[in-house]
Amino acid sequence: MSTRTIQGQKNLQDIRQASKDGIGGSPLRPDGTLKVKGEFAYSSDMWHEDMLWGMALRSPHPRANILSVDISEALKLPGVYAVLTHDDIPGSKFYGLEIQDQPALAIDKVRYHGEAIAIVAADHPETARRAVKKIKVEYEVLTPIVTEEQCLNPEVHGYVHEPHEYKSHGHGNICHSQKLVHGGGVTDEIRALADVIVKSDYEVGMQDQAFLGPESGLAVPAEDGGIDLYVATQWLHVDRQQMAPVLGLPEEKVRLTLAGVGGAFGGREDLSMQIHASLLAQRTGKPVKIVYARDESFFGHVHRHPAKMTYEHGVTRDGKLVFADARIVLDGGAYASASPAVVGNAASLGHGPYNIPNVRMEAIALYSNNPSCGAMRGFGAVQAAFAYESQMDKLAAAIGMDPVELRQLNAMSEGDSMPTGQVIDSPAPVAELLQRVKDMPLPPPLDLENLDVRTLPGALSNTSHGEGIVRGIGYSVGIKNVGFSEGFDDYSTARVRLEVIGGEPVAMVHTAMAEVGQGGVTVHAQIARTELGVEQVTIHPANTEVGSAGSTSASRQTYMTGGAVKLAAEAVKQAVIEKGRRRYGWTQNDLTLAGGKVVSESAGALIPLVDLLGDEAIDLTREHHHRPTVPFDKETGQGFGHVQYTFCANRAVVDVDVELGLVKVVELTAAQDVGKALNPLSVIGQIQGGCTQALGLAVMEEIIVRDGKVRNASFTDYLIPTILDTPPIPVDVLELPDPNAPYGLRGVGEAPTVSATPCIVAAIRQATGKALNRIPVRPEHITGTL
């Protein structure tokens, strides 16, 4: 080995110039143009020679005993290859994210409207549809258990799951519960310390993730008896972990590759068609594709938990919060899904980003015969924020204080303690965020002389030419945790490879991260560029050949898998430098990679990577674990339960047609601390998207369920905001680094979804003077015509 020292060269400045597409830059998404032009291949676009189409028969009843299932007519239909029921499942019959309480196909009873009972594989989707219709099911229809009162009185109304079948720690029809007591709790003595007490009930309707790409995937049987599944999901490895036992296969024989994902928002955390397509592929020996129709999609994934909440706050005359008491009842529906985690978030975050000396809380998730509810952007925190922020406005009004001032007076900051006892050990600029949205210039008032109906409530529906329009302004702030909590080690894995291709150093990043729109594919390349000083980075398709990347949820992917990419890239960088040291005997300890070269701070550029690597590739895999957390104490809710906290403040300006109850959000301002914006364009996109989804919950988005039956399983009547509903969203991004996080970053995606809903409702309240204790706010609430 040569020991020759390579001399540094001049122009270090140019070389050290950070790549504009490294971290802090805003390179565009590689899939962005394709998606806009309709050329991106989504999971529903996949095709395989000889492929069959799978389809499920779903229950029309929310609660029924299945007396018999007759598949004989369906099987006789030409083109039908298989009809399966739970009897045909080779392995375990149950699965679930946290609690394995959901049968892959219904066994003797159905517990919600739309539960899958049998599955069909046929050579054409139309044949499959006809075959499904030929399956005869005899039901004994039972009265569904759907209200809180019914759920909590199982002796009278029955059990959704029989007590002996319970797999959760729940009891009765309660799937999970969490209590919390902080300070002196809430007693009569403590109540007496408050000058003013405000108590109200609040209700949140059932929101849907409403992703546009329906559940879909392609299961291909492999020679080794395993299954290769190409699927749109949020976490490949947890899908595999749930699938393998049902398929009766070892995990290594269930291989997953991410297919093009058309949105997720939590709705792809649970399994949908994965097991069904794989069972059919196993049985028929042919590739099986399943694509849900839109109505089936509304039955095929969990929704946001509807909530009924009672909040009581006491405050002194000068605006200091004295106590807060809350009870949150979340309807989890038929199966557990993510209910335990949702309850944990609701309980621990449910009093908001405020210092409250005395706190009590109880959050529960019910089992019911309503549709199953689970993960959706901001879960647990979203429901609670509507209640506690509404309370803040009422408290401010009750003592005659400005609502922003009241919030700022009680805002928590770094060093303060959560009601769980967890001390916030990184920036928590709650008061500053509020100040920032308050200080932004207001949009101009309505110009009644030069009206453009598109800017008014109702827009082109032409309901007002200025009549009845009142403007309102509202403020809010919210808190969300980042990453999985309560002792969960949701680590991420990344593999980074550096080699010379076509005379250029090229990095490849391989993870199992599900790209669902959050921009991980962009950020991973940026991290590799910055750490390895190269321009060319390729992103390997996400699959289970590499270790878990955890879930694309809980605002965690940039923190966790981004962090893993950073670790792996750093390891590759060290290996490259070591290689150079060994070969050239470099003694400097200021070596790094930049501009495609090994450079020394003191000696300048030492060698191009191309020369150093030759045809050797450096290929290393690293895991990233966040700091450990612990479960909350069941009775007191105390514990270091969360990895990181994130905060967003909003201001909403709305015009309301107070006579017709129609709303136009004029502007929705956001200020959020993101620690470090790895890709500012993506960060702003996440905040604007989160605000828009919050707007949907505030004024239109609701799955309407009557007696356990879904009434609006289509985009005709499940309304999401259009561009005419979506206002300008000015975003103010703060970057106060979190010393515990890679690059100091803070998860971004969920905080605005938590905070923006209550602020829009506050603005509508200001315009109308109505109580508006339920969301989404409907015209009926504003006009008193419910």
Add this chain to the structure above:
Amino acid sequence: MEFLRPATWDEALAAKAEYPTALPISGGTDVMVEMNFDVHRPSAILDLNRITELTEWEITGDVVRLGASVPYTRIINELSGPLPGLALAAHTVGSPQIRNRGGVGGNLGGASPAGDAHPALLAAGRDVFVEVASHARGTRLIAIDDFYVGVKRNSMEQDELIRRVHIPVADGPQQFSKIGTRNAMVIAVCAFGFALHPKNRTVGTGIGSAAPTPRRAVEAEEYLQGVLAERGLWESGDLLGAEVTQRFGELVKAAASPIDDVRGTADYRRHSLAVMARRTLTWTWNDYSKQIRSAA
């Protein structure tokens, strides 16, 4: 499934006679959605898209003869002057994509109480006619008041097709308002069309999504016609006064028989119809008085 593609109107009528259960398709914005939702499994589809006459309109005398397949976008761009009420209604239909494909013939064919063309057609007067034809019996004109007969049912025979709609050229201001729970791309919670017809001293109303069929608010029309005549308002163009608009709104509200459904409550529909009736009356009357005053 048969897919019939007649090249001419006569061929289309012949095809419909031969396959009476064939489902006509024009823009397909209802048909394709319903097939996707498995509402229909028609034995045959009759594609009208090759018949160019259906996408044409002409004005003869005081009447617009609007081809069944003229898409909403063209109604907005080309007919806002002669058919202001229908053009405003067209503006509220779906999204640009839907407005590029869908047309009034399809709206009439579906006869949904929520169809947005209907209130505008009803308001345009009693001389609006739907021109239908069959291979066996030739052409007939159905008065718009006789067209809607039940929920998603019209008075056409199975072998008939819609050729065009005859709509008088507006001789006074017209308005259309629709309630939806978002600001675009929304099926009406309820809708209201209103037109002043100064030539024959009448007014027209149309209520959408608030009864089993689109319907007229007959008593409201009669009340208003009475007031306008008695007080000489057609001639003077003087202000109507709050009690007139109020009463008119109440009568429109009384003419509806809405239900509670996922889109809204019956109470809200009644309430908002009264508001829309007051507002559209005010807007049209203000425009009318301006015309009278500037003519004077």
